[in-house]
Amino acid sequence: MMSTSPPRIAFAIETTLGNAVFLQNLKRAMSRRTDITPVWLPIDEHADDMWEHLPLVRSRLSIRGGLRTRWALQQAVANEPLRAAVVHTQRMAHLAHDFMSRVPSVVSTDATPSGLEDYLRYYGLPSQHAGWVGRAKNALHRRTYKVARGLLSFSEYTKRSLVQEYGVPDARVHVVWPSVDTELWHPDEARKPRDGVVRLLFVGGDLGRKGGMLLLRWARETRVRGWRLDLVTSSGFEAPPGVHVHVGVKPNSPELISLAQAADLFVLPTMADMSSWAIAEAKAAGLAVVTTPTGGVGELVRDGVDGRIVPVGDYAALASTLDALVSTPDRLRAMGRESRRMAEEKMDLRTTCDRMLDFIRNVTGI
Numbered sequence: 001m002m003s004t005s006p007p008r009i010a011f012a013i014e015t016t017l018g019n020a021v022f023l024q025n026l027k028r029a030m031s032r033r034t035d036i037t038p039v040w041l042p043i044d045e046h047a048d049d050m051w052e053h054l055p056l057v058r059s060r061l062s063i064r065g066g067l068r069t070r071w072a073l074q075q076a077v078a079n080e081p082l083r084a085a086v087v088h089t090q091r092m093a094h095l096a097h098d099f100m101s102r103v104p105s106v107v108s109t110d111a112t113p114s115g116l117e118d119y120l121r122y123y124g125l126p127s128q129h130a131g132w133v134g135r136a137k138n139a140l141h142r143r144t145y146k147v148a149r150g151l152l153s154f155s156e157y158t159k160r161s162l163v164q165e166y167g168v169p170d171a172r173v174h175v176v177w178p179s180v181d182t183e184l185w186h187p188d189e190a191r192k193p194r195d196g197v198v199r200l201l202f203v204g205g206d207l208g209r210k211g212g213m214l215l216l217r218w219a220r221e222t223r224v225r226g227w228r229l230d231l232v233t234s235s236g237f238e239a240p241p242g243v244h245v246h247v248g249v250k251p252n253s254p255e256l257i258s259l260a261q262a263a264d265l266f267v268l269p270t271m272a273d274m275s276s277w278a279i280a281e282a283k284a285a286g287l288a289v290v291t292t293p294t295g296g297v298g299e300l301v302r303d304g305v306d307g308r309i310v311p312v313g314d315y316a317a318l319a320s321t322l323d324a325l326v327s328t329p330d331r332l333r334a335m336g337r338e339s340r341r342m343a344e345e346k347m348d349l350r351t352t353c354d355r356m357l358d359f360i361r362n363v364t365g366i
Contacts, residue, residue: 006034007083007366010076010103012041012069014092017205018110018178021251021277022088028181029353036357039082041072043092066095073099084364086152090144100147104364108152108176111274111295112161113141118272118294122209142166150363152176152356154275155296174359177300178280179352182344184252187286187336191261198227198326201263201287203256203278204270205234211269211292211318218319219243227326230259251277260285264332265325269310269318273297284343288335290321306338 013023023042030038045065069092076082077099085100087093088108093100113128120127128134145151145166151173153159159175162168193199204210212233219229220240231239232246239245249256260266266282267290274295282289283300289307291297301307308325310317325332360366 006037008037008039008080009360009366010039010041010073010082010085011088012043012072012085012092013088014043014045014065014069016045018275018277019088022178024251025180025277025349026353028184029349032350033353039076041069041076043068043072062091062094065092069093070096070099073103077103083366084360086360087148088152090141093144093148094140097143097147104149104366105147106150106152106360106363107144107148108154109158110154111158112166113137114161114165115158115274115295119209122272138166148172150174150359152359154178155299157296157299158274172363174356176352176356177347178275178277179347179349180277180280180284180343181252181349182284182347185257185260185281185284185343187340188261191258192264193262196226198265198329198332199263200227200229200265200267200322200326201232201259201282202229202267203232203281204268207233207235209271210273211267211271214269214313214315214318215267216240216243217315218322222319222323222326224323224326230263232256232259256281257285260287263287264329264336265290265322266307267291267322268297270294270297271312276300280343280347283339284347286336286340288325288332288339290318290325302338302342306335306342 013019015023043065073085073096082103085103085105086108087105090107090109093107117127128137145168151162151168153162153173153175156175159173162173163170202212202215204212219242229243230246231243232249236245236247260282266287268276268279270292272294276297279289279291279300289301291301291309292312293309294312298309301309303309308321310321
């Protein structure tokens, strides 16, 4: 007699940076469902386990993560059969090909190696595509993408790379934009101070790469008055007048949501990125957004409708844009309303989760 219990699906997700937000949001969405049984396998790349103490492994982040993922998946399926698995990201899946051949698996990612070249250039690191090492890495990624039944991409930008540069069939890639709980993240007019000050918000742990230094330069040099900048980042520093630095703010925390609800404009002039959870959160909170077109980030903002897109690293364009927007609060409010509308239509966590699970069921056959 066939079992009628909901299918068990493992979610092996690394917990660094924005990936931790992805895991947290997925858990929130799945908690409301009864049609599947999620098996959560958070992969902590800094765990004090046996892999951390092996000399040839502990210095290689991808190998440690891959071994931890392989072990977690094997333990999960040993406890009780799995119908499918989702592994985030591909570097976590490279050492689990045998598991993925037995259990239908989907790999989710916000970037391909090709897409990460902007990161490497920003940090002054050599290309991953050079020489025999680059060819070997390319072959490994192609193999991982081939073993997976399907791919979840965080942007159309990354989907194009998967299809055009790595040969993944278009039908096997589903785009799932960064999404948030639009009931948790929502506008709240009661939190808007009535003092005539335009509030700008920046959220980014890596201040330099996320464009925070350009924003601080604007704060020092602009002649426009009547603004305040709240800057959420990973470490404190002495800020110029008008800038308030917030350190230790947790994802989805009341403090972070309150900062967004009090703000008028979200600014992320990022230098190198693939996607942005912070922009999705800001749009759900009803904020106009200024960002750059790097990676798939530009897909999240409709230039002139719910925000502005400025060229990467172009301080003059950023400063001119910010001066104009800070001086026109009515325009910011109109853009903010469009941001919320887009978030409800395309970034709502429950809707995104429904579509993602439909795709997983389709490609894995569960």
